[in-house]
Each structure stands twice: as C-alpha cells, then as structure tokens.
Amino acid sequence: VQLQQWGPGLVKPSETLSLTCGVFGGSFNDYYWNWIRQSPGKGLDWIGDINHSGSTNYNPSLMSRVTISVDTSKSQFSLSLSSVTAADTGVYYCARGKGSGYEGGFFDFWGQGILVTVSS
C-alpha cells in the first residue's frame, strides 16, 4: 500500500487549500482515510476522515472550514480547507486507518506529506 499526495505548496490568505491523496495497492473500500497536519515545530492534529461511501468525521476545531471528499473510481480522497490564515501553515499528511471500529483510528500507512505555506 502506498499513499501519494499532491497539491499546491503555497496558498494565499483567505483562499482555499486543496490537496488530494491517491491510494495505490490494497483495498480502498475497507478503510477510513484521514488527513492530519503538523504545524512547524509542533505536534500532530487530526483534521478528519472519510470512508468509501462518503461518511465523514471532522475535528470540531476545523469543521466549519473543512470538506473531505472521496472518488472511489480513482481510489483518491481530497481535503479542502477554506479561508486559510497563517495558522494553517504546516505539513499535511494523508493516512489510512488500520481497520474498522476503534482500530480505524490507528494510522498504518501515510503519505509523504506536503508542506503548505499560507502567505501572500
């Protein structure tokens, strides 16, 4: 299983950050797919997840600005974060939840990470 992410590394303030993660190998439909970010020099923040049917869970701290979507035909899922500010600068990772239920929260495969800088 490999996860490969892509998207712009620079986003202007007030605009929308958009990233996509492609899944190569393994089953796409059997897992939850996650976005996590890491602010410079800081820890990890879970953004949200989605399954193959489009069911989502979001971090309440970002819920008003986040949309996670899925394209099962391409084994891809995407992150959209609107009205970004400098505080949204960080490395964004996609990751696979290990299994079902609680185990879906354990991330066993990760993308390479993309540094997104919010700056004019």
Place this chain on the structure above:
Amino acid sequence: DIQMTQSPSSVSASVGDRVTITCRASQGISTWLAWYQQTPGKAPKLLIYSASTLQGGVPSRFSGSGSGTDFTLTISSLQPEDFATYFCQQVKTFPLTFGGGTKVEMK
C-alpha cells in the same frame, strides 16, 4: 477533547540504554492508544496500537503497556536508528488527539 500529555518532552540517552516514555490521557481511554515514531522530514510510523500490540515489522525492543489513563512506551536497548520523536495518540473519542511528542536525543 481528550488531552494527551507526554513526559518527558525530551530525553538524552546513549545506544544500549533503556528508554521509557509516558503518556497520560485526560480521561479513560481503555487501551485505545497508539505510539508513533517520527524522524525529521518523514511521516510518522505506527509502532504500537491498542496500547501493547506491536505493528508488523517493528523490532521487539519496542514495547507498550498501560490502560485507562496511563501508558508507557519502552525501548529496551536503544539503537542508533531510534533517535527520533515519539507521539502517543488516543482513538477512543473524536476528535482523535495526539500527545505533544518526546524527542529522544543522543547523550
């Protein structure tokens, strides 16, 4: 949100040392806890899940224990490739949350 507090925030150790990192949850999470290892410029790597189950391919010098609110990650004999930052994570309740990290540095 469940707050995850790790200690220490950093530890200096030598190859061959036994290293112990602790993680405390602000409320009980049973054994719904994972440990990750992160080296600079890389994505985190899952080491242990369900508090004590070793992820496939992870060396047996890593072990985890605990339940409820208090958890421990132990490296029995530190190897050169183990100098990294370690994070705990709870999966009991949304939003999923991580500890602040413990950096294992060379003494």
